[in-house]
Amino acid sequence: MLEVRGLNKSFGGLLAVADVSLRVTEGDIVALVGPNGAGKTTLFALVSGFLRPDGGTVTFAGQDVTGLAPHLVCARGLVRTFQVVQPFGRLSVRENIAVGAHLRFAERGEAMARAATVAQRVGMSHLLDRPAHALTVAARKRLELARALATEPRLLLLDEVMAGLNPTEMTEMIRIVRGIHDGGVTVFLIEHVMQAVASLAERVHVLNYGRLIAEGAPAEIARMPEVIEAYLGHGAAERMTAHAAGGSR
Amino acid sequence: MVALAVPYVLRSDFWLGFLITVLLFAALGMAWNILGGYTGQFSFGHAAFFGTGAYTTAVLHIGLGLNPWLGLATAAAAGGLVALLVGYLSFRYGLRGSYFALITLAFAEVLRILANSAEFTGGGVGLYVPLDLGIANLQFADKAGYYYVALAFAVLSLVVGWMLERSRLGAQMMAIRENEDAAQALGVDTFACKLKAIVISGALTGIGGAFYTHYYLYIDPGIAYGPGVSVEILLVPIIGGLGTVFGPLAGSAVLHGAGELARRLMGDAPGLSLIFYGVLLVVMVRFMPEGLMGVVWRIRRRSETQADA
Ligand SMILES: Nc1ncnc2c1ncn2[C@@H]1O[C@H](COP(=O)(O)OP(=O)(O)OP(=O)(O)O)[C@@H](O)[C@H]1O
Ligand SMILES: [Mg+2]
Numbered sequence: 405m406l407e408v409r410g411l412n413k414s415f416g417g418l419l420a421v422a423d424v425s426l427r428v429t430e431g432d433i434v435a436l437v438g439p440n441g442a443g444k445t446t447l448f449a450l451v452s453g454f455l456r457p458d459g460g461t462v463t464f465a466g467q468d469v470t471g472l473a474p475h476l477v478c479a480r481g482l483v484r485t486f487q488v489v490q491p492f493g494r495l496s497v498r499e500n501i502a503v504g505a506h507l508r509f510a511e512r513g514e515a516m517a518r519a520a521t522v523a524q525r526v527g528m529s530h531l532l533d534r535p536a537h538a539l540t541v542a543a544r545k546r547l548e549l550a551r552a553l554a555t556e557p558r559l560l561l562l563d564e565v566m567a568g569l570n571p572t573e574m575t576e577m578i579r580i581v582r583g584i585h586d587g588g589v590t591v592f593l594i595e596h597v598m599q600a601v602a603s604l605a606e607r608v609h610v611l612n613y614g615r616l617i618a619e620g621a622p623a624e625i626a627r628m629p630e631v632i633e634a635y636l637g638h639g640a641a642e643r644m645t646a647h648a649a650g651g652s653r
Numbered sequence: 654m655v656a657l658a659v660p661y662v663l664r665s666d667f668w669l670g671f672l673i674t675v676l677l678f679a680a681l682g683m684a685w686n687i688l689g690g691y692t693g694q695f696s697f698g699h700a701a702f703f704g705t706g707a708y709t710t711a712v713l714h715i716g717l718g719l720n721p722w723l724g725l726a727t728a729a730a731a732g733g734l735v736a737l738l739v740g741y742l743s744f745r746y747g748l749r750g751s752y753f754a755l756i757t758l759a760f761a762e763v764l765r766i767l768a769n770s771a772e773f774t775g776g777g778v779g780l781y782v783p784l785d786l787g788i789a790n791l792q793f794a795d796k797a798g799y800y801y802v803a804l805a806f807a808v809l810s811l812v813v814g815w816m817l818e819r820s821r822l823g824a825q826m827m828a829i830r831e832n833e834d835a836a837q838a839l840g841v842d843t844f845a846c847k848l849k850a851i852v853i854s855g856a857l858t859g860i861g862g863a864f865y866t867h868y869y870l871y872i873d874p875g876i877a878y879g880p881g882v883s884v885e886i887l888l889v890p891i892i893g894g895l896g897t898v899f900g901p902l903a904g905s906a907v908l909h910g911a912g913e914l915a916r917r918l919m920g921d922a923p924g925l926s927l928i929f930y931g932v933l934l935v936v937m938v939r940f941m942p943e944g945l946m947g948v949v950w951r952i953r954r955r956s957e958t959q960a961d962a
Contacts, residue, residue, distance in 0.1 A: 474837045491835070492827070493832075503836065503839050503841065504840070510821050
């Protein structure tokens with residue numbers, strides 16, 4: 405579904421993404437993890453057309469999409485969410501989601517109806533008429549997801565949708581993401597919360613200083629010394645191991 | 654209906670003239686609103702489109718005898734074309750915010766200087782449209798005729814705004830205003846969308862310029878392309894309420910009502926109107942950032958919550 409080959413991106417002297425190659429197979433949930441500043445968001449920006457790579461290729465659904473404008477990438481069925489949520493503040497939740505729905509539905513009434521359906525899938529039905537700027541952090545994260553979902557993607561890139569959520573909200577979000585995946589959408593997600601990674605992803609790619617340093621099942625990578633080292637905090641790796649052992653499906 | 658009956662009831666040339674100005678600027682304000690209020694791209698140089706419309710019909714009518722009614726349509730096309738050029742150059746290079754505002758201002762100024770020096774625009778002297786009364790010629794013996802044309806223009810602009818609010822293009826324009834990156838991520842072709850907004854805005858503004866020419870039968874570079882008209886056009890929706898359908902109408906009525914009052918109280922000294930606009934702008938931005946429509950909403954919401962309680 406998605407194939408990244410030899411992707412490079414530098415900002416000035418800083419190599420943010422260095423020779424990254426990876427593959428996301430249709431129907432999978434794949435995670436991308438790594439310490440702060442590893443280049444995860446940059447990789448998503450390169451894949452979704454927000455940044456132009458210095459080198460390498462991005463292939464989506466068998467077609468080369470390297471350097472394609474974001475709206476065209478989105479039209480082909482690859483959509484991203486933003487780590488720092490970007491709501492249309494003065495528009496209502498319904499109108500926010502309808503912007504995504506308009507990609508497939510030209511008619512206003514139809515897009516608004518689709519928005520209500522999508523809101524239901526992410527548990528936002530009761531917030532439809534609330535202006536986006538008045539939402540809580542958790543609701544904003546859901547809105548970010550809902551808008552992307554409304555574009556009817558085949559591949560969804562989620563950039564830290566769990567960040568800032570309390571345990572209850574996180575459990576709910578995991579359930580929502582799983583529901584989206586069950587609906588036939590391939591998911592590629594960046595996540596710092598190892599508990600979420602372990603309970604959602606089948607495969608994990610680990611990025612450090614722009615380079616992929618490991619790849620495998622959540623339980624496997626948590627045991628790799630280079631991964632533990634990259635994170636410094638051994639705690640993260642241990643928690644992950646515990647969870648993968650206890651919480652696998 | 655009430656608007657149609659006005660000239661039969663109101664038989665004062667002064668008041669009809671006042672209403673014509675209000676309607677003309679309501680329409681122009683809506684034209685600006687489409688780009689500034691809905692799409693979030695603030696232009697300081699709508700005179701570029703207004704003046705182009707005004708001169709297009711003047712030059713074609715005087716030089717080639719083009720019918721003034723067709724002149725309105727030609728002015729729309731010319732205004733839209735200049736808008737396309739300004740939009741293409743600004744949006745292609747990602748100019749936003751104050752950079753975009755400055756580019757539009759610069760365009761209007763360049764056109765003013767060109768109109769001042771070119772021969773076919775009559776240079777600094779301007780152009781006089783010969784008097785030749787008749788409906789076919791868009792010249793009326795009394796103000797009622799002009800009133801109906803201005804009314805039709807205002808209705809046209811409001812209907813365009815109303816339709817945009819209920820369309821995909823309108824939804825995408827507002828998304829761009831709120832957050833351009835997010836809009837792009839959701840599949841909005843932001844460049845194309847902003848171009849459409851500026852072309853619609855420029856075309857409507859061009860019609861306003863052409864109407865001005867045939868109403869006053871005179872145009873010169875300062876009137877057509879001067880900063881005065883740019884400021885007056887953008888004040889209307891800012892006063893009335895950005896990104897609303899009825900904001901421009903309310904804003905135009907208040908702006909020209911207050912302007913008329915100020916003229917009566919203080920006389921018509923040159924430059925006074927610009928000072929007046931400046932003060933009004935500061936007061937609005939400071940005390941009513943959402944314009945008159947924002948105040949209307951707040952009152953309505955308050956009475957609704959009181960009714961709920
Ligand atoms: N537009 C930019 N200009 C310059 N440097 C940038 C830019 N975007 C990212 N960087 C730098 O590139 C590196 C990778 O950033 P990126 O945001 O991709 O990291 P990340 O893995 O998503 O981190 P986090 O977990 O904190 O979100 C960082 O050092 C960052 O400072
Ligand atoms: Mg990031």
